[in-house]
Amino acid sequence: MRVVKTAEERKNEILDVAEQLFAEKGFDNASTNDIINRIGIARGTLYHHFASKEEILDAIVDRMTRQSISRAAAIIADKSIPLLQRLSSAVISLNINTGAGVEVFEQIHRPQNALLHQKMQERLMRGVVPLIAKLIEEGNADGTFDSAYPDEAAEMIMTYANVAFDALAGITPEQMERKSRAFICHTERILGAEKGSLDAAIMKIFENNSPLQ
Amino acid sequence: MRVVKTAEERKNEILDVAEQLFAEKGFDNASTNDIINRIGIARGTLYHHFASKEEILDAIVDRMTRQSISRAAAIIADKSIPLLQRLSSAVISLNINTGAGVEVFEQIHRPQNALLHQKMQERLMRGVVPLIAKLIEEGNADGTFDSAYPDEAAEMIMTYANVAFDALAGITPEQMERKSRAFICHTERILGAEKGSLDAAIMKIFENNSPLQ
DNA sequence: GACCCACCGACAGGTTGTCGGTGGGTCTAA
């Protein structure tokens, strides 16, 4: 029996299942047959809504990053929060949670998902770096920071955050602690912030019970 | 007429052609048929020497990175060269030339080669970061640097160098200049080196006519 | 009752990896 849905409804259904499958098996190993079988639609239906498998991937990346970026943008724009706390919250929000569930997020970093990972990183970077750079300029103006290269500083900080806090598999809490401390220290230095100032801001975030969103 | 070669000879032949093809068309778009046709061997021959297409990719990554890493290691170990110059030379040598020709190197960053790129980066990082970290410790001891986290500092610097100096396509010389200056400035800050000290060291390298090797 | 568009599924043309068999080169023994 043929089930008809609106294009948008069906598209989202396809993206949901594809996201699941790409996370489970990797982009290369998950086939379009897997997708249509799990949904129960025909081959032609899938290709009626998406021109190619890669277009499905792009749509997923779009969906996943859009949410993260707009959340970070909201944090950054909220001038009622102290500058250093806005910076920390934004960076943390991007790396703790990328919009999807944790299992999905964990699987992204397997070699089979290199393409997905690269596309997500590129998209995230393109969206967030300019926002962070603005924040750094704000800090330059009020004396919190002393950075001659706000854009490049933002790029370096975000790049490292993205890459370094990727492969968390099999890391001990002590290693994680050290890694985080090092990241904070280096970020302070890059921005020319007072030593310990960022660290203090982060502490304050975690004192409030809602570190994110 | 059947041509017989030693296993090693044939393996290298396969890797040479595969490297060419992956660079030309990308890992996904270059098929094993392309490889065997260009060489003029049968399907079975290729799979007699390599268990899978991915194993071929791994072997190529291995070959390409091994050379770069050992060159950087040689520079770093040469204590007759001033510390700051060793650091600069090593980092530059890794990013200017990754062992292969320029055309090959340029193609690595296209989306189709995400897997190759990721594998190369991981391998390069794993090989080089410990060496740079040792160098930083050396600088800590003699007062050139002041770094509480040598490993993480090395990781951050190398990560950014790898990622940032990847997508050079369509960048103007001015942008490149600015990007490089920013990178040098941030590296000095991360390492706690005196301002301008790294910059001076790099200038000296380029005064001698042989900046690399 | 006509029209639109989501849906269908067979099919073409490609892919990777397998497997039983073959023959060139070498080593040994008569």
Add this chain to the structure above:
DNA sequence: TTAGACCCACCGACAACCTGTCGGTGGGTC
């Protein structure tokens, strides 16, 4: 010096997938 045995690089047909195409169909709406 020659005959034979053996090893292993080589072969190519084949199975089992894969992605993307296309002419056709029917449910819902106007």
